[in-house]
Amino acid sequence: MSGTRPAGPLETALRVLFAVVLGVFFINLFAAMATVVVNSFAQTWFGGWWPSGFTTRWYGYADSQFAMVDVLRFTIVVTLAVAVLACLMGVPAAYVLARAQFRGKRVLLALYLLPMLMPPLTYGIPLASQLYRTQLAATLPGVILINLVPALPFVILVMTPFIEQLDPNVERAARTLGASPLQVFRRVLFPLLVPGILTAALLVVVRTMGMFELTFLVSGADTQTLVVALYTALFGAGIRPAQAVDALAVVYMLTTLTMLVVALRFVSPTQMVFRVRE
Amino acid sequence: MSARQGLVLSLPAVLFLALAFVYPFGYGLFLSVTPRTGGPLANYAAFFGDEFQRASIGNTFALALPAALLCVLLAVPLAYRMRHGLRGERVLTALLVVPVTLGPVFIADAMLFYFGPVGWFNRTLESLHLIDAPVRLLHTYGAVLLAIMLTAFPFAFLLMLGYVSGIDPALERAAHMLGAGRWQTFRRVLLPLMAPGIATAFALTFVLAFGVFPSAVLLGEPGGSTRVLSIAAFQAAYERFDFSAGSAIALVMGALQLALIGLVFALRARLYAGPARGGKG
Incomplete structure (x- = not known):
């Protein structure tokens, strides 16, 4: 159905909007979710891109x-x-x-x-x-x-x-x-x-x-x-x-x-x- | 089905809702007009008379209205773009359900580190030299608005998608054939057909945002700009142990929400309400 007419400026603008909105939305959402997962395995994470080391002990600690x-x-x-x-x-x-x-x-x-x-x-x-x-x-x-x-x-x-x-x-x-x-x-x-x-x-x-x-x-x-x-x-x-x-x-x-x-x-x-x- | 059978089948649900919804609702009304001290309307007078308390009404609308508007404004063109389906549509929609399912408490937890001063968000902007020092994002009005949008936008989008895919593509083709351009087709054919869906999506997104509670506490300024009605009601009932005042505030909240939904649906009733299918007729 979209083949009936060549894509006009409206269609192009829409395509860009679509990609930008969903891109920004998902990148930030999944990065924020990843932060939670990474931090749950972190020994310490005070700054820097990545924690200083990894451990699973927080799961046991959280349970207790x-x-x-x-x-x-x-x-x-x-x-x-x-x-x-x-x-x-x-x-x-x-x-x-x-x-x-x-x-x-x-x-x-x-x-x-x-x-x-x-x-x-x-x-x-x-x-x-x-x-x-x-x-x-x-x-x-x-x-x-x-x-x-x-x-x-x-x-x-x-x-x-x-x-x-x-x-x-x-x-x-x-x-x-x-x-x-x-x-x-x-x-x-x-x-x-x-x-x-x-x-x-x-x-x-x-x-x-x-x-x-x-x-x-x-x-x-x-x-x-x-x-x-x-x-x-x-x-x-x-x-x-x-x-x-x-x-x-x-x-x-x-x-x-x-x-x-x-x-x-x-x-x-x-x-x-x-x-x-x- | 005989009347008796119908009654028996409906009875458990009706009895339960009478007991656990209608009765508490009535009891809440009763509680709210029997304050610890003062006349029947003392709770309401105290709420509306106190500037700090009254501000929670404005705070709630200041979050819920822009959130619902923004979500719907973004959702409509995106749903329009997807009206004939898209490759990977199922994956995309499944991913959109994720934040809705995780809910505001988890979203707040994730945002607390991510948007914090040493979180990945600020860090990325700094390394791209877009900012010089970390921006304060948390514990602000904006953080709460963002948290609401993270769950409300997918919700609005999926709702709109449900409506848009129910519109017969033949109508659009007919408009094209009769010489309408893309914008005219959208403006004159699709938008009127989408309008009832837009009203519903707006109302439901508004409801979602209006009840904001965990994110307003965890990410906002619960003593200031994001002290919303649910915080006011909760504090009265659970921090001052005054269930009477808490019920009164909760009822003010319910009345305001119903009033706005009523308004939206009254406007909606004036919109086009006909078949979204082509064909005979």
Whole structure:
């Protein structure tokens, strides 16, 4: 299509802009990320292009200081639990939105959309104060609960269009042939839903890994996720060597990017950012 | 599906959100109007009456509006350039998701060394003789703006890309055939079709920037120019242990954000809203 006309000055300017913006963006982004990795292996790095020597001891040090392995385990448990629970509640709700027409559907949609449009602190602070009161704050259930608030609407919004594009006649045919509702679900609907559920669950895992604000509001010393531990370590900068903090950051980065690579096998990157349906 | 089945299937989600979102929201409203001392509006009066506190509103908008505008202004031409796909598109978009996924806390950590006085950025500029002495980049307004852009720009770009690739190339070809130049085609055909997407991308990028918290603390001046609303709310609730005042500030934040999104979508409703596909009709 671009062959229909010779490239004009506009097209050339655009090509230059494209290369410059993305070039500057990626060079600085990846150089900054590389700094973190290099520094986590540095003996000392006070100036100069490169550290004075390399060591892996900061990883052990970070583990003893930040309980890194425990934090990692806690993070994995939280993200998996949030993904599973959000799908268990969200998929049936999305099914209703996709298949049924009823009065009050707009109200339901508003209820599902609002948590994504509100700054997390607006409901996070009062919710955290309730969780402190009921002794649920700084516990595993409390951290899971507060993270479910944005995760559940997200699953519903991802699954609804997915279910809409499944042909309802398949379910109808199964029922006509005498299948019970449970059988329709188990034999027909569920296998069709699996790719969508997998996508939604992976996206929730990736988002929950990086979810800072809400987790931060309710986490205690033993109930930190990696991102909260990293923030706390950075906030107390100067207390511990920067290399140890960067070792923690590298562990966070590797965990998150591993999940991202897995997720990208199933979803296209444009789907990763939430897209509001028209 | 019977009404009863629909109800049963929606019930877990509805109950959960009622309990963990609607109720806390209402409880927050209640908390905010029952301050420790003073009348029902004492928290709001204290917030709006105190110049230091009130400044957090301006600080937040001063970060979020330019960030959202810049991101969208950059994203639109870049997405336009990629409208028919590009070699290596999948790799490029996958790389763009990386900063979005890593999130602001990690970005702040990476920026802290990289843009610091002895970091690679200053060092490179010095060795190229572009500067004589390291430039102070960290703990400034600019550092926070940059940190927001690092996660918000890919977000806006990927959103715009989603919209642009949904526009039928046939429309563009038709415009060419009818004698429109490239600029005219962009201005008269593609831009109007992209406009609703631009509004959505702007609103969502704004939301992302408006809630800025970790980078404003770690990279900015949390006692000064980057003391944003989320810092004010957090300090009230967790440093003064006044959940009532914290809820009030958080609600001011929520109201302002909703007002701006409402404005954007009200403007959006006046834009062209028709099919982005060619063909019969």
